[in-house]
Amino acid sequence: MGICSDQNKCCMVAVSSIVLYAAAITMVVVGVLNLPEPGVLKGCPSAPGMPMFNITGGSIIMIGLFVREILKRFCECCNDCCDSDRCCRIGGKLLKCGVTLVFDVFFMLIAAVWLIAGTASVIDAYKKYLGEDLTMAFGTLK
Numbered sequence: 001m002g003i004c005s006d007q008n009k010c011c012m013v014a015v016s017s018i019v020l021y022a023a024a025i026t027m028v029v030v031g032v033l034n035l036p037e038p039g040v041l042k043g044c045p046s047a048p049g050m051p052m053f054n055i056t057g058g059s060i061i062m063i064g065l066f067v068r069e070i071l072k073r074f075c076e077c078c079n080d081c082c083d084s085d086r087c088c089r090i091g092g093k094l095l096k097c098g099v100t101l102v103f104d105v106f107f108m109l110i111a112a113v114w115l116i117a118g119t120a121s122v123i124d125a126y127k128k129y130l131g132e133d134l135t136m137a138f139g140t141l142k
Contacts, residue, residue: 018103
């Protein structure tokens with residue numbers, strides 16, 4: 001039993017999934033609690049669209065984690081077909097790894113674009129702290 005045992009990997013995947021799901025659920029709850037209502041002062045004064053941004057971002061994270069888990073289960077269930085002599089062992093392993101890698105890269109790209117969009121939407125509120133140059137650069141993304 002070493003540092004990289006299957007039990008440790010499984011435990012770390014479970015812990016990181018729980019943390020990410022908790023963050024996503026928190027985003028959705030905070031977004032729902034701060035949705036603007038007519039006649040009631042609530043929401044985000046610096047960016048009125050921030051509650052919807054949180055709801056959508058949390059939902060994207062939860063859907064992405066759920067699809068990743070399904071993909072991982074599908075790739076693990078074909079161990080017999082991809083690891084047997086009928087199939088090229090290296091090709092089968094590359095295919096299983098490649099599918100999850102492509103999904104992970106795509107998911108990270110969506111997360112990066114989402115983060116940049118959120119930063120661009122609230123950057124004007126921090127103009128006096130960050131300076132005109134930085135806020136102007138993000139302002140062109142709007």
